[in-house]
Amino acid sequence: MARPPTPPARKTGPPSRSTSPPPHGLRKAGTTHHLPRGLLTRAGYLALIGDGPGARGDLAEAWRIAEAGPMPLFQADILLTRARLFFRAQPEEVKADLAAARALIHKHGYHRRDGELADAAAVIR
Numbered sequence: 001m002a003r004p005p006t007p008p009a010r011k012t013g014p015p016s017r018s019t020s021p022p023p024h025g026l027r028k029a030g031t032t033h034h035l036p037r038g039l040l041t042r043a044g045y046l047a048l049i050g051d052g053p054g055a056r057g058d059l060a061e062a063w064r065i066a067e068a069g070p071m072p073l074f075q076a077d078i079l080l081t082r083a084r085l086f087f088r089a090q091p092e093e094v095k096a097d098l099a100a101a102r103a104l105i106h107k108h109g110y111h112r113r114d115g116e117l118a119d120a121a122a123v124i125r
Contacts, residue, residue, distance in 0.1 A: 036062040036074040040081055047085040055085060076104040076113060083120045094124050 039062035046055040059082055066074035079101035087094045098121055105113050 032065060033069070033071070036066050036071060036078065039065075040074075040077060043081060043085070052086070052089070059085075072104050072108050073110050076101045076108075076110055079104070080113065080116050080120055083124065087120070087124045091124060098124070 039058040043055040043058035043062070046052075046058065059078055062074065063078050065071070066078060079097040083094045083097045083101070098117065101113075101120075102117055105111065105117060
């Protein structure tokens with residue numbers, strides 16, 4: 001009977017931006033239009049494990065890509081994500097982010113995010 005494979009050794013210490021799975025595969029594949037989504041996902045993960053600076057870095061990189069695109073729907077998603085992740089630490093910035101997200105959502109008819117916008121607005125009140 002064959003033995004099951006041994007799982008790979010895990011790195012010790014807390015995970016961080018440098019040790020979490022990077023979206024480099026998206027970069028390598030040249031799929032820049034998907035990169036903001038990968039960065040948004042990793043930002044959520046990093047915030048969950050307590051790496052706020054890493055999460056902010058991923059959101060800033062996603063913003064630069066979306067702004068240059070232009071990718072206004074990703075910009076709205078980034079603003080909503082920032083509001084959800086950092087509403088306690090930066091309440092005034094979050095209000096501005098939600099106002100900007102609301103404007104982008106309405107301008108581009110991105111109404112599938114109306115529920116998220118309403119939820120985020122209710123939380124920060």
